[in-house]
Amino acid sequence: MITQLNKILESAKNEIQKAGSIHELQQLKSRFLGKKSEIMNFMKKLGNLPREERPAFGKAVNEIKMKISQILDDRDQKIQDQLYEKSKSAESIDFTMPGRKREKGSLHPITKVWQELEDIFISMGFEIAEGPDIEDEFHNFDALNTPPDHPARNLSDTFYIEDDVLLRTQTSTVQIRIMYQHKPPIKIISPGSCYRNESDASHSPMFHQVEALVVDEGINFADLRDVLNVFVKKMFGEKIESRFRPHFFPFTEPSAEIDIICLKCLGKGCNLCKGSGWLELGGAGMVDPNVFDMLGIDSEKYTGYAFGLGIDRIAMLKYRIPDMRLLFENDIRFLKQF
DSSP, X not given: OHHHHHHHHHHHHHHHHHOOSHHHHHHHHHHHHSTTSHHHHHHHGGGGSOGGGHHHHXXXXXXXXXXXXXXXXXXXXXXXXXXXXXXHHHTOOOTTSOOOOOOOOOOOHHHHHHHHHHHHHHHTTOEEOOOOXXXXXXXXXXXXXXXXXXXXXXXXXXXXXXXXEEEOSSTHHHHHHHHHHSOSOXXXXXXXXXXXXXXXXXXXXXXXXXXXXXXXXXXXXXXXXXXXXXXXXXXXXXXXXXXXXXEEETTEEEEEEEEEEOTTTTTSOOTTTTTSSEEEEEEEEEEOHHHHHHTTOOTTTOEXXXXXXXXXXXXXXXXXXXXXXXXXXXXXXXXXXX
């Protein structure tokens, strides 16, 4: 029987050394050490031997098992090393190949306009104020002199979170908070995100807006006109003129729409301005005394103006972007232009 065991060991050595994959090794392990292997058959014969021969025979069988197991482990390690070297060779760097171009990032057009806008107003003495995106109806509507039946308060136009809590529809809410917390003089802009339930080529459910507020003694409509004229020329160029058209907003009186001369045709009339020669930019006006009275500011002593401009709108005009949705799609081909 010892002779037979040695033959099994020699056979195992030869077969295992020829194995070229982990899968083949698994099959050989089952063949030489599995439940149906010749080694296991010898173990079953152990009970038929005389008692005095059992220890020596059992020891011999176990030694053969251990040697075969060790041979399997050694071959497994060798195959693993070969696979590793092969993978290293496949992944090695070919220094003769041209290098990969490292793409250079840039600021998003909205970010560029936002930063430029802040720089312009800071240069004119404004401070930057911020407020929460989630607001209550008081700051978003009531304090801005917006009546309960105003269309903007409809569920179809505004994103309500709860009965009295909503995503702000304008950054004018920051003006209310500033006037409530600080005494005049006040001179701030409040850029930020706003939310309204509308979506098309010129509107987005989430958009960016900057509101401005100036409150002090002796502030008048001419001051508002002059500040906006300076802003328009710094943002769009010295050739660009601006004008006011009468309008209505609940929180300003008198109110006006701000237009700029068409950036494409310079007032001659084209498809961009629909032949009018002018492009709408935003809304403005003198702060309604009712707003001051509601916030505890003496409307007999102080006057002020406010205006709101769409940052996305300015970006579209400045960079000739035809569809607002392009600003939010994150298409690399579009963004590479900036």
